Amino acid sequence: MKLPKYEDITEGYEIPSLTKEPITQLQLVKYAGASGDFNPIHTIEANAKEAGLDGTIAHGMLVMGMLGQAITNWAGIMSVKSYLATFKSMTKPGDVLTAKGTVRKKYENEDGKFADCKFSIEDQNGEVKVDAKVTVKF
Amino acid sequence: MLDFLYEGKVFDSFTYKVERCKIKELAQAIGDDNPLFYDKDYAVSQGYKDTPAPLTFPTVINFWGYPEIWKRMSEIGIDVKRLLHAKEEYQYIEPIYPGDVLTGTVKVDSMRSGGLMDMVTFKSTFIREGKEALTAKMTIVVVAQGE
DSSP, X not given: OOOOOGGGOOTTOXXXXXXXXXXXXXXXXXXXXXXXOOOGGGTOHHHHHHTTOSSOOOOHHHHHHHHHHHHHHHHTTXXXXXXXXXXXXXXXXXXXXXXXXXXXXXXXXXXXXXXXXXXEEEOTXXXXXXXXXXXXXX | OOOGGGXXXXXXXXEEEOOXXXXXXXXXXXXXXXXXXXXXXXXXXXXXSSOOOOTTTHHHHHHHHOTTHHHHHHHHTOOTTTOEEEEEEEEESSOOOTTOEEEEEEEEEEEEEOSSEEEEEEEEEEEETTEEEEEEEEEEEEEOOOO
């Protein structure tokens, strides 16, 4: 895994995008167990309908995790200093999500060299699921 | 109705030990095949001490380490059946590794009640060996039932 160099990135630089496999109901079951979020609207259709939904929806945190994968593929783990996500819309089984990002600003100060990046993850119809701001230290 | 007496309240601390398998399990559930999370030798070759936790691992620490959060939310007056996750924010001070023992503390950071929705932010602070390693903020909203 090659980490980006501060000198090689520019403001407006496009971070490699990542397209995920379609989300499956089984994946939501696995994610519930992995994360400990057992809210049944994600795993049991009857509970989702009782809550007024058409069917189960993905955990927002799973979608944030998929966007996190795109961040880590590019910058690793220890370079990432902050990750702020805003949840925009619901994700359903069958959706195919694509994460992308752009470097918005690069700067140096007494603590080092940084880039502020904007990321988003959207579905096959271009509906944005999560918007994020990420700060990377070089 | 939110009970604003909870604003600023700090709940009891909890301890969470980071297991190697839990790191792999989260990465697998996300479908993230980065060897950093599975292969210690590879992670070390990349400058890490061990396989680091994925970026969204703090949610695992919170839900498995402090499942009481659901009960606390109900006490505050949040309708947990109708809550929506609005925001999640992480500040990473140092990577989290297998074997780390973290002390977590959840605080009710802010509460707001508008005409149409309630909004509550919880802030979790995680301490490792006396030093802050990570902070997480979760904001949830409950939209008023209009019908």
